[in-house]
Amino acid sequence: MNQPILSKEAIALMLRMRFLIKNEFGELLSFQAQDAATKFCEYGARSSQPALRELAQQLSSLISVPVPKTAQPRESSILELLASDLVEQPVRLVFTRIPAFVIDKPRRRCLLNFSFEELLEELRPLGTVDPGLTQVEPISPGDLVELEKKTISASLHGLMWFCGLQFSQGQLLPKPQSFPAFGLNRWPDFGTLPHAAQHLKMATFLMRKTASLDGLTAGTGATKNEAVAFLNACFLCGWLKRVEGVAPPAPAAPKSGLRGVIGRIRVRLGMSG
Amino acid sequence: MSNMTEVKIIFTGTMGAGKTTAINAISEIKTISTEAVATDETAQRKETTTVGMDYGEVTVDEGLVLRLYGTPGQRRFRHMWEILAKGALGFVILVDNARPSPLEDLSIYLDNFKNHIAASAAVIGVTRTDVSAQPDIDAYYQYLAEREEMHPVMTVDVRRREDVLMLLDSLLLSREFE
Numbered sequence: 001m002n003q004p005i006l007s008k009e010a011i012a013l014m015l016r017m018r019f020l021i022k023n024e025f026g027e028l029l030s031f032q033a034q035d036a037a038t039k040f041c042e043y044g045a046r047s048s049q050p051a052l053r054e055l056a057q058q059l060s061s062l063i064s065v066p067v068p069k070t071a072q073p074r075e076s077s078i079l080e081l082l083a084s085d086l087v088e089q090p091v092r093l094v095f096t097r098i099p100a101f102v103i104d105k106p107r108r109r110c111l112l113n114f115s116f117e118e119l120l121e122e123l124r125p126l127g128t129v130d131p132g133l134t135q136v137e138p139i140s141p142g143d144l145v146e147l148e149k150k151t152i153s154a155s156l157h158g159l160m161w162f163c164g165l166q167f168s169q170g171q172l173l174p175k176p177q178s179f180p181a182f183g184l185n186r187w188p189d190f191g192t193l194p195h196a197a198q199h200l201k202m203a204t205f206l207m208r209k210t211a212s213l214d215g216l217t218a219g220t221g222a223t224k225n226e227a228v229a230f231l232n233a234c235f236l237c238g239w240l241k242r243v244e245g246v247a248p249p250a251p252a253a254p255k256s257g258l259r260g261v262i263g264r265i266r267v268r269l270g271m272s273g
Numbered sequence: 274m275s276n277m278t279e280v281k282i283i284f285t286g287t288m289g290a291g292k293t294t295a296i297n298a299i300s301e302i303k304t305i306s307t308e309a310v311a312t313d314e315t316a317q318r319k320e321t322t323t324v325g326m327d328y329g330e331v332t333v334d335e336g337l338v339l340r341l342y343g344t345p346g347q348r349r350f351r352h353m354w355e356i357l358a359k360g361a362l363g364f365v366i367l368v369d370n371a372r373p374s375p376l377e378d379l380s381i382y383l384d385n386f387k388n389h390i391a392a393s394a395a396v397i398g399v400t401r402t403d404v405s406a407q408p409d410i411d412a413y414y415q416y417l418a419e420r421e422e423m424h425p426v427m428t429v430d431v432r433r434r435e436d437v438l439m440l441l442d443s444l445l446l447s448r449e450f451e
Contacts (some may be wrong), residue, residue, distance in 0.1 A: 203425075
């Protein structure tokens, strides 16, 4: 197993912290463990001693993944962050404008010290404003187990879906922007995700056909902003497929025969979105 | 002679998955059910179970009526499934996630209605996920992919009319965009 290489500064901090942790928590931490530094940080952060908390903060900044500099302010929006490679592995995200939380993409969950609704309330006014990301801390499997006991687990799809629909502002994320056309590899679970009738329509359209952005709006009657938000949300959740070769948007078929019958039923049941 | 056009949608799935409740949520007439006192495994869950079929309907407009049929859940009544399935607009398959093998349950209905579904469409509603979260929706899609089939899969509470409408809408849209 590869042991992460710690700097001299990090080891010096851990030495200072070791006995403070032993005195307070009664546990002598090992330097050899795969996730030793992260563990030191966690104990330090929980400490009642300001000095130990300060050391933990210093150590945390030494072992954290550096936050990449972005060329444009928009690239540091929460939407861009969630679409980036930074969150491929379990990480704790620390911000200045919103509370820290953990994203565990492999298990499709986020771990929170507060409710999911509270997170959405914190995010809602943020829009495309930079949330002030200061640290991206990798979390080891062992620490994830510990975190599970102390935090609330919420659906990562729920977070991704919310951010995609709320914060797209008519702008496709960089990766899907390069897709010639789109398809979906599954329907979003509309039983758990808040949605409008138009989302169900776009999902079914892209499950049955493939289309460019223009094709999607032409085929479903969605506005460009609705379609972009939907595509971004599906991309973040991992359901959007890149499709090569763009077919021209098909003209809407006349509402006759089966389509006419279906249209009448949908209107009668109040589904015509 | 009436000029009324009729279309039918079939609600199928394991016993106790909520077929009767789902039809009740949509039908504008009081659902007609043929029920009997449960005497087999069903009795642990329900006092009565559907042994014939459920029937509900929605008058769409002056020339169109939507008929909603619920199949009896128990496999010993499967001879009736074929009769009900002929000419259906589509199939709503309800799977009780709290049963021991929900994916095996699903396979029964996908296999049994295979030819009819191929000629129309199906949607899968997973119920009672509050009791059992596994298999999750991803597992259902994985299972469908292994069968080389693709249908909408959604968690639902069939006591909620909007959930049943969501299932019906995805079914209808699947037909519209085919």
